[in-house]
Amino acid sequence: MIGWIIFIVILAIIVWLISTYNSLVTLKRRVENAWSQIDVQLKRRHDLIPNLVNSVKGYMKFEQETLEKVMKARASAISSKDINKRMESENELSGMLSRLLAIVENYPELKANENVNKLMEELRKTEDKIAYSRQFYNDIVMKYNTKLSVFPTNIIANMFSFKKEPYFKAPEEEKGTPNVDLSI
Numbered sequence: 786m787i788g789w790i791i792f793i794v795i796l797a798i799i800v801w802l803i804s805t806y807n808s809l810v811t812l813k814r815r816v817e818n819a820w821s822q823i824d825v826q827l828k829r830r831h832d833l834i835p836n837l838v839n840s841v842k843g844y845m846k847f848e849q850e851t852l853e854k855v856m857k858a859r860a861s862a863i864s865s866k867d868i869n870k871r872m873e874s875e876n877e878l879s880g881m882l883s884r885l886l887a888i889v890e891n892y893p894e895l896k897a898n899e900n901v902n903k904l905m906e907e908l909r910k911t912e913d914k915i916a917y918s919r920q921f922y923n924d925i926v927m928k929y930n931t932k933l934s935v936f937p938t939n940i941i942a943n944m945f946s947f948k949k950e951p952y953f954k955a956p957e958e959e960k961g962t963p964n965v966d967l968s969i
Contacts, residue, residue, distance in 0.1 A: 797889070802941060805938055805941045806941055806945060806965070808932070808938075809929075809932060809938070809941065809942060809945070809947050812925070812928060812929040812932055813929060813947065815928075815929070816922070816925050816926055816929050816950050819918070819921050819925045819926070820868070820922060820924035822918045822921065822922070823915065823918040823919060823922055823953070825918075826911055826914045826915045826918050827840055827862070827875060827915065829911050829914075830882075830908065830911045830912070830915065831859055831862065831863055831877075832909050833904060833911060834855060834859050834882070834908075835856070835859075836904055837885075837901070837904040837905065837908060838855060838856060838885075839853050839901050840898070840901045840904055841889060841892075841895055841901060842852050844892055844894055844895050844898075844965075848888055851881075851884060851885055851888055852885070855881045855882065855885050858874070858877050858878040858880075858881045859878055861874045861877070861878075862874040862875050862877070862878045865870075868950075868951060872951065872953055872954070876954075879912070879915075882908070882912070886905065886909075887906070889901070889905065891909075911928045919953040922953055923952050923953055926950045926951070926952055927952075929949075929950060930949045930950060932948075933947055933948075933949055942950055
């Protein structure tokens with residue numbers, strides 16, 4: 786009788802170990818998939834940027850430095866291999882694109898250009914998709930990191946070297962309160 790009880794306890798522990806390990810692997814794969822979804826949208830943005838820069842280049846003779854900074858930030862984002870460096874580079878690129886779009890608004894001839902308008906609209910849609918993908922990624926990372934931290938799952942996580950994943954954070958310049966000027 787005691788042999789059966791020991792067998793059932795050992796079997797229950799083994800089932801729990803396997804179940805816990807599999808749930809960690811599943812969450813890890815979801816994190817990887819969420820990052821892949823961000824990556825798809827970032828690739829789309831990277832592909833749109835040269836077209837937009839080339840479309841506005843002729844009109845923005847006095848803004849060449851801004852255009853060069855956008856292209857440099859794009860190159861840095863594409864070449865980043867480490868996920869933390871990539872997130873930092875993409876945040877920098879987002880800031881440069883915001884500046885570029887704000888500058889484009891000051892050129893009436895650009896606002897009237899249908900090609901530029903289409904590219905800007907595609908870029909805005911892509912930025913919205915990136916924001917949604919980042920939010921989804923952060924939600925999955927939170928679930929994964931939480932599971933890694935809670936007892937007794939943390940024991941299994943440590944045994945099999947599961948590591949926490951980084952969150953996608955907003956750039957520092959976007960964290961401040963926007964200035965609103967309603968004076969006419």
